Amino acid sequence: KAGVTQTPRYLIKTRGQQVTLSCSPISGHRSVSWYQQTPGQGLQFLFEYFSETQRNKGNFPGRFSGRQFSNSRSEMNVSTLELGDSALYLCASSSGGPDEQYFGPGTRLTVT
Amino acid sequence: GENVEQHPSTLSVQEGDSAVIKCTYSDSASNYFPWYKQELGKRPQLIIDIRSNVGEKKDQRIAVTLNKTAKHFSLHITETQPEDSAVYFCAAPVLVGYSTLTFGKGTMLLVSP
Numbered sequence: 660k661a662g663v664t665q666t667p668r669y670l671i672k673t674r675g676q677q678v679t680l681s682c683s684p685i686s687g688h689r690s691v692s693w694y695q696q697t698p699g700q701g702l703q704f705l706f707e708y709f710s711e712t713q714r715n716k717g718n719f720p721g722r723f724s725g726r727q728f729s730n731s732r733s734e735m736n737v738s739t740l741e742l743g744d745s746a747l748y749l750c751a752s753s754s755g756g757p758d759e760q761y762f763g764p765g766t767r768l769t770v771t
Numbered sequence: 772g773e774n775v776e777q778h779p780s781t782l783s784v785q786e787g788d789s790a791v792i793k794c795t796y797s798d799s800a801s802n803y804f805p806w807y808k809q810e811l812g813k814r815p816q817l818i819i820d821i822r823s824n825v826g827e828k829k830d831q832r833i834a835v836t837l838n839k840t841a842k843h844f845s846l847h848i849t850e851t852q853p854e855d856s857a858v859y860f861c862a863a864p865v866l867v868g869y870s871t872l873t874f875g876k877g878t879m880l881l882v883s884p
Contacts, residue, residue, distance in 0.1 A: 702874040757803035
């Protein structure tokens with residue numbers, strides 16, 4: 660079956676702009692989790708969506724938001740971009756319980 | 772929520788040696804502990820996981836042990852090979868029963884030929 664896909668793969672934005680990232684999970688998976696990966700902080704959990712509802716939220720400011728559609732595809736949005744938002748953003752899909760998370764290739768966001 | 776700590780941050784071994792990476796967790800109710808491997812420029816991939824009803828699990832050269840009393844679990848790689856060089860992350864669910872994970876900071880394993 661097809662793996663998790665993310666678009667775009669690379670993005671360059673300037674401070675103050677906003678950005679929307681997209682994630683398409685494995686068919687049948689209802690849970691999509693988003694992570695931010697940076698060299699200094701490692702992999703940090705942003706939020707999780709399950710059946711179109713936000714089920715968990717990490718310790719990130721309100722500028723980070725997301726949503727999930729009825730086909731389980733998910734988007735995350737970052738408003739008023741800051742230099743510190745430069746990172747690799749990974750999404751992962753799963754069945755929803757404590758089981759393997761399948762990661763997408765990530766979106767590399769650079770804020771200048 | 773869960774908190775996971777991982778040691779060491781870097782580990783250098785010679786090919787053929789064993790490597791051990793250790794993690795501790797905070798929530799005594801946690802019951803699922805996966806390990807992910809991330810090669811340079813690639814996405815994290817699950818290499819092995821363990822649930823709280825067993826103390827050890829093996830898959831060829833890789834094994835994971837779990838000590839629920841001490842709240843720690845470890846990854847053991849035997850007969851290391853250069854292709855084992857990568858960053859390894861331990862993890863546990865953010866909340867018991869959920870899929871989203873809290874990750875350790877990662878261990879960069881370097882295997883020299």
